[in-house]
Amino acid sequence: MLFGVEVAMKQRFQKGDMVSVLNTHPPGHRRTPYYCRGKLGEIERVCGEYKNPEELAYGFSGEPFKWLYRVRFNQAELWDHYSGSKGDTIDIDIYEHWLEAAT
Amino acid sequence: MADEEEKHGHNHDHKGIDADAHALEHIHDHDRQFQADIEDNEPEHYELMTYAIKELLVEKGHLSVDEIRRAQEKLDSWQPSRGAKIVARAWFDPDYKQRLLKDGNEAMSDFGVDAGGAKLTVLENTEDVHNVVVCTLCSCYPRSVLGLPPDWYRSKSYRARVVIEPREVLKEFGTDIDDEVTVRVHDSLADLRYLVIPKRPKGTEGWSEDKLASIVTRDSMVGVVNPSVS
Numbered sequence: 001m002l003f004g005v006e007v008a009m010k011q012r013f014q015k016g017d018m019v020s021v022l023n024t025h026p027p028g029h030r031r032t033p034y035y036c037r038g039k040l041g042e043i044e045r046v047c048g049e050y051k052n053p054e055e056l057a058y059g060f061s062g063e064p065f066k067w068l069y070r071v072r073f074n075q076a077e078l079w080d081h082y083s084g085s086k087g088d089t090i091d092i093d094i095y096e097h098w099l100e101a102a103t
Numbered sequence: 104m105a106d107e108e109e110k111h112g113h114n115h116d117h118k119g120i121d122a123d124a125h126a127l128e129h130i131h132d133h134d135r136q137f138q139a140d141i142e143d144n145e146p147e148h149y150e151l152m153t154y155a156i157k158e159l160l161v162e163k164g165h166l167s168v169d170e171i172r173r174a175q176e177k178l179d180s181w182q183p184s185r186g187a188k189i190v191a192r193a194w195f196d197p198d199y200k201q202r203l204l205k206d207g208n209e210a211m212s213d214f215g216v217d218a219g220g221a222k223l224t225v226l227e228n229t230e231d232v233h234n235v236v237v238c239t240l241c242s243c244y245p246r247s248v249l250g251l252p253p254d255w256y257r258s259k260s261y262r263a264r265v266v267i268e269p270r271e272v273l274k275e276f277g278t279d280i281d282d283e284v285t286v287r288v289h290d291s292l293a294d295l296r297y298l299v300i301p302k303r304p305k306g307t308e309g310w311s312e313d314k315l316a317s318i319v320t321r322d323s324m325v326g327v328v329n330p331s332v333s
Contacts (some may be wrong), residue, residue: 031240031292031293033239033240033290033292035239035266035267047222047293047294047295048222050293050294053293053294068293068294068295070295078266078267079267082267083268083270083271084268084269084270084286085282085283085284085285085286087285088269088270088285088286088287088288089285089286089287089288090266090287090288090289090290091287091288091289091290092290092292093290093291093292093293093294093295094293095293
């Protein structure tokens with residue numbers, strides 16, 4: 001956070017951590033696609049802190065900043081009848097408040 | 104004359120000095136199709152809102168019509184040739200490629216390209232991995248290096264299908280991916296923008312950077328085709 005107004009929050013997840021996406025369906029402008037909600041993935045990289053677009057969409061400041069991650073999912077985890085190769089993946093940009101640690 | 108009356112809606116003599124002019128006047132009566140004008144459809148809600156906001160900004164002196172036009176012109180001047188130059192240098196210069204993969208924004212500044220607030224993330228296609236980019240929620244696209252997205256990229260069918268059956272979609276673009284190659288789809292819907300470095304085709308050994316740039320197409324930098332030497 002700039003100007004020391006708020007102490008920057010350390011990110012909850014690191015590259016390689018397994019995470020699951022919240023399986024929730026709040027109304028409004030959401031940036032996490034339905035097809036990955038409730039699914040298990042791996043943090044591919046930590047992208048940095050960004051203003052929260054789900055707040056910006058309504059004219060708010062977008063603060064506090066949210067950590068953004070790229071989460072890698074196996075295609076087979078996302079779709080029951082995926083017809084491609086086993087190793088195929090989708091990487092999705094997901095903000096921290098949509099993620100929880102997977103055991 | 105019964106047939107004639109049916110066709111034209113009235114009965115008259117087509118002979119004489121005014122016959123051609125008359126025929127033109129009534130040309131709409133015949134089975135001719137005209138291309139629709141842009142204004143033929145009613146403007147949609149957001150189009151109207153855009154016009155209204157633009158007029159207000161101009162009226163209140165915040166922006167001039169000329170500034171708006173210049174901004175549009177600037178956006179239109181962003182072309183895939185920018186991305187092609189960046190990819191060609193990455194092919195040509197391994198150190199540059201490493202910089203590009205590490206920090207796209209930093210590396211593209213060598214070409215005077217500014218991504219604005221977006222973080223340019225560069226993906227490399229290799230013998231083992233094929234990357235392809237989509238934005239399933241809207242049409243996020245690396246405009247600063249590729250210009251405006253093509254219609255197919257914004258279409259619902261591409262956005263819906265490429266995440267669930269990427270290999271079939273790629274096939275429709277003429278791109279067959281071997282089973283042993285991993286297909287990685289990248290759903291770009293936040294603050295990152297993606298640029299694919301396609302595989303450098305065989306037969307380009309010893310080419311100059313400019314010549315390499317000439318075979319890097321827009322679609323190859325989205326990841327739906329591989330560049331080829333024709």
